[in-house]
Amino acid sequence: MALADISPFHTRAQTLPSNLASKFANPLHAYKNCRCSVLPPPRRPLGILCSVAPNQVQAPVVPAAPAGAENKRECFGVFCTTYDLKKDEKTKSWKSLINIAVSGAAGMISNHLLFKLASGEVFGPDQPITLKLLGSERSFQALEGVAMELEDSLYPLLREVSIGIDPYKVFQDAEWALLIGAKPRGPGMERAGLLDINGQIFAEQGKALNAVASRNVKVMVVGNPCNTNALICLKNAPNIPAKNFHALTRLDENRAKCQLALKAGVFYDQVSNMTIWGNHSTTQVPDFLNAKINGIPVKEVITDTKWLQEEFTERVQKRGGVLIQKWGRSSAASTAVSIVDAMRSLITPTPPGDWFSSGVYTNGNPYGIVEDIVFSMPCRSEGNGDYELVKEVNFDDYLWKRIKKTEAELLAEKRCVAHLTGEGNAFCDLPEDTMLPGEQ
Numbered sequence: 001m002a003l004a005d006i007s008p009f010h011t012r013a014q015t016l017p018s019n020l021a022s023k024f025a026n027p028l029h030a031y032k033n034c035r036c037s038v039l040p041p042p043r044r045p046l047g048i049l050c051s052v053a054p055n056q057v058q059a060p061v062v063p064a065a066p067a068g069a070e071n072k073r074e075c076f077g078v079f080c081t082t083y084d085l086k087k088d089e090k091t092k093s094w095k096s097l098i099n100i101a102v103s104g105a106a107g108m109i110s111n112h113l114l115f116k117l118a119s120g121e122v123f124g125p126d127q128p129i130t131l132k133l134l135g136s137e138r139s140f141q142a143l144e145g146v147a148m149e150l151e152d153s154l155y156p157l158l159r160e161v162s163i164g165i166d167p168y169k170v171f172q173d174a175e176w177a178l179l180i181g182a183k184p185r186g187p188g189m190e191r192a193g194l195l196d197i198n199g200q201i202f203a204e205q206g207k208a209l210n211a212v213a214s215r216n217v218k219v220m221v222v223g224n225p226c227n228t229n230a231l232i233c234l235k236n237a238p239n240i241p242a243k244n245f246h247a248l249t250r251l252d253e254n255r256a257k258c259q260l261a262l263k264a265g266v267f268y269d270q271v272s273n274m275t276i277w278g279n280h281s282t283t284q285v286p287d288f289l290n291a292k293i294n295g296i297p298v299k300e301v302i303t304d305t306k307w308l309q310e311e312f313t314e315r316v317q318k319r320g321g322v323l324i325q326k327w328g329r330s331s332a333a334s335t336a337v338s339i340v341d342a343m344r345s346l347i348t349p350t351p352p353g354d355w356f357s358s359g360v361y362t363n364g365n366p367y368g369i370v371e372d373i374v375f376s377m378p379c380r381s382e383g384n385g386d387y388e389l390v391k392e393v394n395f396d397d398y399l400w401k402r403i404k405k406t407e408a409e410l411l412a413e414k415r416c417v418a419h420l421t422g423e424g425n426a427f428c429d430l431p432e433d434t435m436l437p438g439e440q
Protein backbone atom coordinates (compact mmCIF):
# COMPACT_ATOMS: atom_id res chain seq x y z
CA MET A 1 0.00 0.00 0.00
CA ALA A 2 1.34 3.40 -0.84
CA LEU A 3 1.78 5.45 2.28
CA ALA A 4 0.52 8.53 0.55
CA ASP A 5 -2.84 6.78 0.18
CA ILE A 6 -3.50 6.98 3.88
CA SER A 7 -5.87 9.80 4.46
CA PRO A 8 -5.91 12.06 6.43
CA PHE A 9 -2.15 11.87 6.94
CA HIS A 10 -0.91 12.72 3.45
CA THR A 11 1.41 15.38 4.70
CA ARG A 12 3.17 13.14 7.13
CA ALA A 13 3.14 10.09 4.91
CA GLN A 14 4.84 11.96 2.13
CA THR A 15 7.72 12.85 4.45
CA LEU A 16 8.64 9.21 5.03
CA PRO A 17 11.89 8.25 3.37
CA SER A 18 11.45 5.21 1.14
CA ASN A 19 13.78 3.03 3.26
CA LEU A 20 11.43 3.48 6.21
CA ALA A 21 8.27 2.93 4.26
CA SER A 22 8.71 -0.86 4.44
CA LYS A 23 8.94 -0.72 8.25
CA PHE A 24 5.61 0.96 8.28
CA ALA A 25 3.83 -1.39 5.92
CA ASN A 26 0.84 -0.87 8.14
CA PRO A 27 0.88 2.87 8.58
CA LEU A 28 -1.43 2.80 11.59
CA HIS A 29 1.15 0.65 13.29
CA ALA A 30 3.65 3.32 12.55
CA TYR A 31 1.56 5.84 14.40
CA LYS A 32 1.21 3.56 17.38
CA ASN A 33 4.94 3.19 17.63
CA CYS A 34 5.70 6.81 17.86
CA ARG A 35 4.85 9.71 20.03
CA CYS A 36 3.37 12.08 17.57
CA SER A 37 3.21 15.80 17.82
CA VAL A 38 0.26 17.41 16.19
CA LEU A 39 0.73 20.89 14.96
CA PRO A 40 -2.14 23.31 15.40
CA PRO A 41 -3.87 25.38 14.25
CA PRO A 42 -6.70 24.90 13.52
CA ARG A 43 -7.40 21.85 15.73
CA ARG A 44 -5.80 19.11 13.82
CA PRO A 45 -2.85 18.00 11.81
CA LEU A 46 -1.17 20.05 9.22
CA GLY A 47 1.60 17.58 9.76
CA ILE A 48 2.71 15.12 12.37
CA LEU A 49 6.12 14.89 13.99
CA CYS A 50 7.13 11.61 15.53
CA SER A 51 9.72 11.35 18.27
CA VAL A 52 11.21 7.99 19.16
CA ALA A 53 10.33 6.41 22.45
CA PRO A 54 13.02 4.42 24.27
CA ASN A 55 13.91 1.10 22.55
CA GLN A 56 11.79 1.80 19.56
CA VAL A 57 12.16 1.91 15.84
CA GLN A 58 13.85 4.99 14.44
CA ALA A 59 11.31 7.65 13.63
CA PRO A 60 11.13 9.19 10.19
CA VAL A 61 13.10 12.33 9.59
CA VAL A 62 10.73 15.25 9.43
CA PRO A 63 11.02 18.65 7.91
CA ALA A 64 11.66 21.64 10.12
CA ALA A 65 8.62 22.48 12.22
CA PRO A 66 6.49 25.26 10.87
CA ALA A 67 5.72 28.39 12.86
CA GLY A 68 3.56 27.60 15.85
CA ALA A 69 5.32 24.32 16.54
CA GLU A 70 6.27 25.52 19.98
CA ASN A 71 2.61 24.86 20.82
CA LYS A 72 2.82 21.33 19.52
CA ARG A 73 0.97 18.63 21.36
CA GLU A 74 1.84 15.00 21.63
CA CYS A 75 -0.66 12.32 20.74
CA PHE A 76 -0.72 8.57 20.91
CA GLY A 77 -1.70 6.10 18.23
CA VAL A 78 -5.32 6.19 17.14
CA PHE A 79 -5.76 9.41 19.11
CA CYS A 80 -3.75 11.21 16.44
CA THR A 81 -6.69 10.78 14.10
CA THR A 82 -8.34 13.88 12.75
CA TYR A 83 -11.90 14.49 13.81
CA ASP A 84 -14.49 17.21 13.88
CA LEU A 85 -17.04 16.91 16.65
CA LYS A 86 -19.37 19.39 14.97
CA LYS A 87 -19.55 17.36 11.77
CA ASP A 88 -20.89 14.17 13.20
CA GLU A 89 -24.61 14.17 14.09
CA LYS A 90 -24.03 12.25 17.32
CA THR A 91 -21.29 14.49 18.60
CA LYS A 92 -22.64 17.81 17.37
CA SER A 93 -24.19 18.70 20.70
CA TRP A 94 -21.15 17.69 22.74
CA LYS A 95 -19.31 20.19 24.88
CA SER A 96 -15.78 21.25 24.02
CA LEU A 97 -12.91 19.05 25.18
CA ILE A 98 -11.67 19.06 28.75
CA ASN A 99 -7.93 18.55 29.21
CA ILE A 100 -7.05 16.22 32.05
CA ALA A 101 -3.43 15.61 33.03
CA VAL A 102 -2.59 12.58 35.17
CA SER A 103 0.79 11.88 36.77
CA GLY A 104 1.80 8.39 37.89
CA ALA A 105 -0.32 7.35 34.96
CA ALA A 106 1.29 3.93 34.73
CA GLY A 107 0.62 3.20 38.39
CA MET A 108 -2.07 1.13 40.06
CA ILE A 109 -4.53 3.89 40.91
CA SER A 110 -4.37 5.34 37.43
CA ASN A 111 -5.01 1.93 35.97
CA HIS A 112 -8.50 2.18 37.41
CA LEU A 113 -8.99 5.91 37.21
CA LEU A 114 -8.17 6.50 33.54
CA PHE A 115 -10.87 4.10 32.40
CA LYS A 116 -13.44 5.75 34.63
CA LEU A 117 -12.56 9.15 33.23
CA ALA A 118 -12.70 7.87 29.66
CA SER A 119 -16.07 6.20 30.19
CA GLY A 120 -17.75 9.50 31.10
CA GLU A 121 -18.23 8.58 34.75
CA VAL A 122 -16.92 11.93 35.93
CA PHE A 123 -17.95 14.51 33.37
CA GLY A 124 -20.96 12.87 31.76
CA PRO A 125 -22.01 11.43 28.39
CA ASP A 126 -21.73 14.63 26.35
CA GLN A 127 -18.30 15.67 27.55
CA PRO A 128 -15.36 14.58 25.42
CA ILE A 129 -11.98 14.54 27.14
CA THR A 130 -8.28 14.60 26.50
CA LEU A 131 -6.00 12.52 28.70
CA LYS A 132 -2.44 13.74 29.07
CA LEU A 133 -0.43 11.06 30.79
CA LEU A 134 2.75 11.84 32.68
CA GLY A 135 5.27 9.09 33.31
CA SER A 136 9.03 8.83 33.57
CA GLU A 137 11.90 7.07 31.82
CA ARG A 138 11.25 4.29 34.30
CA SER A 139 7.61 3.87 33.35
CA PHE A 140 7.56 4.93 29.72
CA GLN A 141 6.93 1.49 28.25
CA ALA A 142 4.22 0.80 30.79
CA LEU A 143 2.69 4.12 29.86
CA GLU A 144 2.56 3.03 26.24
CA GLY A 145 0.81 -0.12 27.42
CA VAL A 146 -1.77 1.99 29.25
CA ALA A 147 -2.33 4.11 26.15
CA MET A 148 -2.74 0.96 24.05
CA GLU A 149 -5.39 -0.31 26.44
CA LEU A 150 -7.16 3.01 26.17
CA GLU A 151 -7.07 2.68 22.37
CA ASP A 152 -8.50 -0.81 22.53
CA SER A 153 -11.34 0.27 24.81
CA LEU A 154 -12.95 2.36 22.02
CA TYR A 155 -14.35 4.97 24.38
CA PRO A 156 -16.31 7.44 22.24
CA LEU A 157 -15.69 10.33 24.65
CA LEU A 158 -11.92 9.83 24.74
CA ARG A 159 -10.78 12.00 21.87
CA GLU A 160 -7.11 12.61 22.55
CA VAL A 161 -4.43 10.79 24.51
CA SER A 162 -0.84 11.87 24.82
CA ILE A 163 2.00 10.45 26.86
CA GLY A 164 5.17 12.14 28.00
CA ILE A 165 7.77 12.50 30.67
CA ASP A 166 8.12 16.27 30.77
CA PRO A 167 5.54 17.96 33.01
CA TYR A 168 6.06 21.24 31.13
CA LYS A 169 4.68 19.53 28.02
CA VAL A 170 2.14 17.21 29.59
CA PHE A 171 0.54 19.92 31.74
CA GLN A 172 0.11 22.30 28.80
CA ASP A 173 -3.41 23.81 29.05
CA ALA A 174 -4.48 21.22 31.64
CA GLU A 175 -7.83 22.06 33.23
CA TRP A 176 -7.52 19.24 35.71
CA ALA A 177 -4.24 17.87 37.07
CA LEU A 178 -4.54 14.62 38.98
CA LEU A 179 -1.18 14.20 40.65
CA ILE A 180 -0.90 10.57 41.61
CA GLY A 181 2.73 9.63 40.96
CA ALA A 182 4.95 9.55 44.03
CA LYS A 183 7.66 7.34 45.41
CA PRO A 184 6.35 4.82 47.89
CA ARG A 185 8.06 4.75 51.28
CA GLY A 186 10.50 1.86 51.22
CA PRO A 187 11.84 -0.21 54.11
CA GLY A 188 14.05 1.82 56.42
CA MET A 189 13.23 5.11 54.75
CA GLU A 190 12.66 7.99 57.14
CA ARG A 191 9.47 9.95 56.67
CA ALA A 192 11.62 13.07 56.36
CA GLY A 193 13.33 11.38 53.40
CA LEU A 194 9.99 10.61 51.79
CA LEU A 195 8.82 14.18 52.32
CA ASP A 196 11.94 15.44 50.64
CA ILE A 197 11.95 13.05 47.66
CA ASN A 198 8.27 13.43 46.92
CA GLY A 199 8.37 17.10 47.77
CA GLN A 200 10.89 17.62 44.95
CA ILE A 201 8.47 15.96 42.53
CA PHE A 202 5.61 18.20 43.61
CA ALA A 203 7.75 21.34 43.62
CA GLU A 204 8.71 20.66 40.01
CA GLN A 205 5.15 19.84 39.03
CA GLY A 206 3.88 22.99 40.75
CA LYS A 207 6.35 25.05 38.71
CA ALA A 208 5.26 23.30 35.53
CA LEU A 209 1.57 23.88 36.26
CA ASN A 210 2.34 27.50 37.00
CA ALA A 211 4.08 27.85 33.67
CA VAL A 212 1.78 26.01 31.27
CA ALA A 213 -1.54 24.85 32.76
CA SER A 214 -4.87 26.62 32.43
CA ARG A 215 -4.98 29.54 34.89
CA ASN A 216 -8.00 27.90 36.50
CA VAL A 217 -6.63 24.36 36.63
CA LYS A 218 -8.02 22.24 39.45
CA VAL A 219 -5.29 20.19 41.06
CA MET A 220 -5.99 16.99 42.98
CA VAL A 221 -2.93 15.70 44.84
CA VAL A 222 -3.11 12.00 45.61
CA GLY A 223 0.54 10.97 45.93
CA ASN A 224 1.56 10.77 49.56
CA PRO A 225 2.06 12.53 51.86
CA CYS A 226 -0.70 14.26 49.93
CA ASN A 227 -1.45 17.25 52.19
CA THR A 228 2.13 18.42 52.33
CA ASN A 229 2.74 17.58 48.69
CA ALA A 230 -0.28 19.76 47.84
CA LEU A 231 1.15 22.58 49.95
CA ILE A 232 4.50 22.32 48.16
CA CYS A 233 2.76 22.22 44.80
CA LEU A 234 0.64 25.32 45.40
CA LYS A 235 3.58 27.28 46.82
CA ASN A 236 5.44 26.61 43.60
CA ALA A 237 2.49 27.75 41.50
CA PRO A 238 1.91 31.32 42.67
CA ASN A 239 -0.07 32.26 39.55
CA ILE A 240 -2.73 29.63 40.16
CA PRO A 241 -5.24 30.29 42.97
CA ALA A 242 -4.26 28.31 46.09
CA LYS A 243 -7.93 27.47 46.44
CA ASN A 244 -7.67 25.29 43.33
CA PHE A 245 -5.42 22.74 45.06
CA HIS A 246 -6.85 19.72 46.85
CA ALA A 247 -5.29 16.84 48.76
CA LEU A 248 -7.36 13.69 48.43
CA THR A 249 -9.09 12.76 51.69
CA ARG A 250 -12.24 11.51 50.02
CA LEU A 251 -11.13 7.91 50.41
CA ASP A 252 -11.01 8.47 54.16
CA GLU A 253 -14.51 9.99 54.06
CA ASN A 254 -15.81 6.99 52.15
CA ARG A 255 -14.13 4.59 54.56
CA ALA A 256 -15.68 6.42 57.53
CA LYS A 257 -19.16 6.32 55.97
CA CYS A 258 -18.81 2.60 55.39
CA GLN A 259 -17.83 1.89 59.01
CA LEU A 260 -20.70 3.97 60.42
CA ALA A 261 -23.17 2.27 58.09
CA LEU A 262 -21.90 -1.14 59.16
CA LYS A 263 -22.26 -0.32 62.85
CA ALA A 264 -25.72 1.21 62.44
CA GLY A 265 -26.94 -1.58 60.17
CA VAL A 266 -27.92 0.77 57.35
CA PHE A 267 -26.82 1.07 53.76
CA TYR A 268 -24.01 3.57 53.36
CA ASP A 269 -26.04 6.05 51.33
CA GLN A 270 -27.80 6.90 54.59
CA VAL A 271 -24.62 8.40 56.06
CA SER A 272 -24.08 12.09 55.36
CA ASN A 273 -22.20 15.17 56.62
CA MET A 274 -19.01 13.17 57.06
CA THR A 275 -15.95 15.29 57.65
CA ILE A 276 -12.39 14.11 57.74
CA TRP A 277 -10.33 16.76 59.49
CA GLY A 278 -6.64 17.28 58.91
CA ASN A 279 -3.95 15.09 57.46
CA HIS A 280 -4.31 12.01 55.25
CA SER A 281 -2.39 10.04 57.87
CA THR A 282 -3.12 8.11 61.01
CA THR A 283 -3.79 11.38 62.87
CA GLN A 284 -6.76 12.22 60.63
CA VAL A 285 -10.00 12.87 62.50
CA PRO A 286 -13.18 11.21 61.21
CA ASP A 287 -15.82 13.50 62.73
CA PHE A 288 -18.71 11.52 64.26
CA LEU A 289 -19.95 14.60 66.13
CA ASN A 290 -21.31 16.30 63.00
CA ALA A 291 -22.00 13.26 60.82
CA LYS A 292 -25.55 12.02 60.37
CA ILE A 293 -27.29 8.72 59.73
CA ASN A 294 -30.69 9.05 58.08
CA GLY A 295 -30.48 12.76 58.89
CA ILE A 296 -30.04 12.08 62.63
CA PRO A 297 -26.78 12.89 64.46
CA VAL A 298 -24.59 9.78 64.58
CA LYS A 299 -24.25 9.97 68.37
CA GLU A 300 -28.02 9.55 68.69
CA VAL A 301 -27.99 6.49 66.46
CA ILE A 302 -24.77 4.92 67.74
CA THR A 303 -24.76 5.58 71.48
CA ASP A 304 -21.56 3.64 72.17
CA THR A 305 -19.22 6.65 72.49
CA LYS A 306 -16.24 4.47 73.38
CA TRP A 307 -16.68 2.61 70.10
CA LEU A 308 -16.87 5.89 68.18
CA GLN A 309 -13.84 7.42 69.88
CA GLU A 310 -11.65 4.37 69.76
CA GLU A 311 -12.59 1.57 67.39
CA PHE A 312 -14.28 3.62 64.69
CA THR A 313 -11.66 6.35 64.69
CA GLU A 314 -8.74 3.95 64.60
CA ARG A 315 -10.36 1.72 61.99
CA VAL A 316 -10.70 4.64 59.59
CA GLN A 317 -7.23 5.97 60.36
CA LYS A 318 -5.59 2.59 59.75
CA ARG A 319 -7.86 1.16 57.07
CA GLY A 320 -5.18 1.63 54.41
CA GLY A 321 -2.64 -0.37 56.41
CA VAL A 322 -5.01 -3.24 57.11
CA LEU A 323 -5.82 -3.42 53.43
CA ILE A 324 -2.15 -3.56 52.51
CA GLN A 325 -1.66 -6.46 54.93
CA LYS A 326 -4.47 -8.39 53.28
CA TRP A 327 -4.03 -7.43 49.66
CA GLY A 328 -0.27 -6.97 49.54
CA ARG A 329 -0.61 -3.55 47.93
CA SER A 330 -2.29 -0.27 48.77
CA SER A 331 -5.86 0.67 47.89
CA ALA A 332 -6.02 1.37 44.20
CA ALA A 333 -9.58 0.74 42.98
CA SER A 334 -11.25 2.44 45.95
CA THR A 335 -8.79 5.32 45.68
CA ALA A 336 -9.72 5.77 42.02
CA VAL A 337 -13.40 5.71 42.97
CA SER A 338 -12.76 8.36 45.61
CA ILE A 339 -10.93 10.57 43.07
CA VAL A 340 -14.02 10.32 40.86
CA ASP A 341 -16.19 11.22 43.86
CA ALA A 342 -13.94 14.16 44.75
CA MET A 343 -14.05 15.53 41.19
CA ARG A 344 -17.79 15.04 40.89
CA SER A 345 -18.29 16.87 44.19
CA LEU A 346 -16.68 19.92 42.63
CA ILE A 347 -18.61 19.84 39.36
CA THR A 348 -22.07 18.98 40.67
CA PRO A 349 -23.98 20.96 43.31
CA THR A 350 -23.67 19.50 46.81
CA PRO A 351 -27.04 18.12 47.97
CA PRO A 352 -28.73 20.64 50.30
CA GLY A 353 -27.56 20.32 53.90
CA ASP A 354 -24.76 17.90 53.07
CA TRP A 355 -21.03 18.42 52.48
CA PHE A 356 -17.87 16.58 51.46
CA SER A 357 -14.30 16.51 52.72
CA SER A 358 -11.27 17.75 50.89
CA GLY A 359 -7.77 18.74 51.91
CA VAL A 360 -7.70 22.44 51.07
CA TYR A 361 -5.52 25.44 51.76
CA THR A 362 -6.26 27.17 55.05
CA ASN A 363 -6.67 30.83 54.30
CA GLY A 364 -9.29 32.59 56.42
CA ASN A 365 -10.96 29.39 57.61
CA PRO A 366 -13.85 29.91 60.06
CA TYR A 367 -12.73 27.21 62.53
CA GLY A 368 -9.52 28.64 63.94
CA ILE A 369 -7.27 26.09 62.27
CA VAL A 370 -3.77 27.38 61.67
CA GLU A 371 -3.45 29.19 58.34
CA ASP A 372 -1.12 28.33 55.49
CA ILE A 373 -1.34 24.54 55.53
CA VAL A 374 -3.42 22.03 53.54
CA PHE A 375 -6.01 20.63 55.91
CA SER A 376 -9.02 18.44 55.25
CA MET A 377 -12.23 20.29 56.06
CA PRO A 378 -15.95 20.20 55.19
CA CYS A 379 -16.69 21.79 51.81
CA ARG A 380 -19.71 22.56 49.72
CA SER A 381 -19.85 23.32 46.00
CA GLU A 382 -22.30 24.93 43.62
CA GLY A 383 -20.95 22.61 40.96
CA ASN A 384 -18.77 25.17 39.23
CA GLY A 385 -15.44 23.58 40.22
CA ASP A 386 -15.10 25.83 43.23
CA TYR A 387 -16.08 25.24 46.88
CA GLU A 388 -16.89 27.05 50.12
CA LEU A 389 -16.13 25.88 53.63
CA VAL A 390 -19.13 24.83 55.69
CA LYS A 391 -19.71 27.14 58.65
CA GLU A 392 -22.35 25.28 60.61
CA VAL A 393 -20.24 22.61 62.32
CA ASN A 394 -19.96 21.84 66.03
CA PHE A 395 -16.87 21.16 68.08
CA ASP A 396 -16.41 19.54 71.46
CA ASP A 397 -13.26 19.01 73.51
CA TYR A 398 -12.62 15.55 72.08
CA LEU A 399 -12.91 16.72 68.48
CA TRP A 400 -10.87 19.88 68.98
CA LYS A 401 -8.06 18.01 70.79
CA ARG A 402 -7.82 15.56 67.90
CA ILE A 403 -7.87 18.38 65.37
CA LYS A 404 -4.99 20.04 67.17
CA LYS A 405 -2.96 16.83 67.00
CA THR A 406 -3.35 16.42 63.26
CA GLU A 407 -2.69 20.15 62.83
CA ALA A 408 0.57 19.80 64.82
CA GLU A 409 1.61 16.96 62.54
CA LEU A 410 0.98 19.03 59.42
CA LEU A 411 2.93 21.95 60.87
CA ALA A 412 5.83 19.60 61.56
CA GLU A 413 5.66 18.27 58.00
CA LYS A 414 5.63 21.84 56.75
CA ARG A 415 8.85 22.62 58.66
CA CYS A 416 10.46 19.58 57.00
CA VAL A 417 9.83 20.97 53.53
CA ALA A 418 10.57 24.66 54.12
CA HIS A 419 13.33 24.39 51.50
CA LEU A 420 10.68 23.42 48.93
CA THR A 421 8.09 26.04 49.79
CA GLY A 422 10.47 29.01 49.68
CA GLU A 423 10.37 29.45 53.44
CA GLY A 424 14.03 28.98 54.30
CA ASN A 425 15.84 26.06 55.84
CA ALA A 426 14.03 22.85 56.60
CA PHE A 427 13.96 21.58 60.16
CA CYS A 428 12.44 18.15 60.66
CA ASP A 429 11.05 17.24 64.08
CA LEU A 430 8.18 14.97 63.10
CA PRO A 431 6.24 13.25 65.86
CA GLU A 432 7.36 9.62 66.06
CA ASP A 433 3.93 8.23 65.32
CA THR A 434 3.58 10.14 62.06
CA MET A 435 2.40 7.54 59.56
CA LEU A 436 0.57 7.29 56.29
CA PRO A 437 -2.67 5.33 56.47
CA GLY A 438 -0.84 2.49 54.74
CA GLU A 439 1.96 2.28 57.26
CA GLN A 440 1.74 0.27 60.46
Ligand SMILES: NC(=O)C1=CN([C@@H]2O[C@H](COP(=O)(O)OP(=O)(O)OC[C@H]3O[C@@H](n4cnc5c(N)ncnc54)[C@H](OP(=O)(O)O)[C@@H]3O)[C@@H](O)[C@H]2O)C=CC1
Binds near residue numbers: 110183
Ligand atom coordinates in the same frame (compact mmCIF):
# COMPACT_ATOMS: atom_id res chain seq x y z
N1 LIG B 1 -4.52 10.17 49.16
C1 LIG B 1 -4.99 8.93 49.19
O1 LIG B 1 -6.11 8.70 49.63
C2 LIG B 1 -4.15 7.80 48.70
C3 LIG B 1 -2.91 8.03 48.21
N2 LIG B 1 -2.15 6.99 47.74
C4 LIG B 1 -0.85 7.33 47.21
O2 LIG B 1 -0.94 7.43 45.78
C5 LIG B 1 0.34 7.24 45.20
C6 LIG B 1 0.25 6.30 44.01
O3 LIG B 1 -0.24 5.04 44.40
P1 LIG B 1 -0.27 3.82 43.35
O4 LIG B 1 -0.81 4.25 42.06
O5 LIG B 1 -0.89 2.67 44.06
O6 LIG B 1 1.27 3.56 43.26
P2 LIG B 1 2.12 2.81 42.13
O7 LIG B 1 3.38 2.40 42.82
O8 LIG B 1 1.32 1.81 41.42
O9 LIG B 1 2.42 3.99 41.12
C7 LIG B 1 3.06 5.11 41.58
C8 LIG B 1 3.69 5.84 40.45
O10 LIG B 1 4.48 6.83 41.05
C9 LIG B 1 5.52 7.14 40.19
N3 LIG B 1 6.75 7.56 40.86
C10 LIG B 1 7.14 8.85 40.93
N4 LIG B 1 8.32 8.93 41.53
C11 LIG B 1 8.72 7.69 41.84
C12 LIG B 1 9.88 7.19 42.44
N5 LIG B 1 10.87 7.97 42.87
N6 LIG B 1 9.96 5.83 42.59
C13 LIG B 1 8.95 5.03 42.18
N7 LIG B 1 7.83 5.49 41.59
C14 LIG B 1 7.71 6.81 41.42
C15 LIG B 1 5.72 5.94 39.31
O11 LIG B 1 5.44 6.43 38.02
P3 LIG B 1 6.50 7.17 37.12
O12 LIG B 1 7.72 6.30 37.07
O13 LIG B 1 5.76 7.24 35.87
O14 LIG B 1 6.76 8.50 37.75
C16 LIG B 1 4.61 4.99 39.64
O15 LIG B 1 3.95 4.52 38.50
C17 LIG B 1 1.24 6.75 46.35
O16 LIG B 1 1.96 7.85 46.84
C18 LIG B 1 0.23 6.31 47.41
O17 LIG B 1 0.79 6.37 48.71
C19 LIG B 1 -2.61 5.71 47.70
C20 LIG B 1 -3.87 5.43 48.19
C21 LIG B 1 -4.72 6.45 48.76
Ligand SMILES: O=C([O-])CC(=O)C(=O)O
Binds near residue numbers: 224251321330437439
Ligand atom coordinates in the same frame (compact mmCIF):
# COMPACT_ATOMS: atom_id res chain seq x y z
O1 LIG C 1 -0.27 4.78 52.55
C1 LIG C 1 -0.65 4.50 51.38
O2 LIG C 1 0.08 4.49 50.40
C2 LIG C 1 -2.08 4.12 51.16
C3 LIG C 1 -3.00 5.19 51.56
O3 LIG C 1 -2.72 6.38 51.58
C4 LIG C 1 -4.34 4.77 51.95
O4 LIG C 1 -4.69 3.60 51.78
O5 LIG C 1 -5.08 5.63 52.45
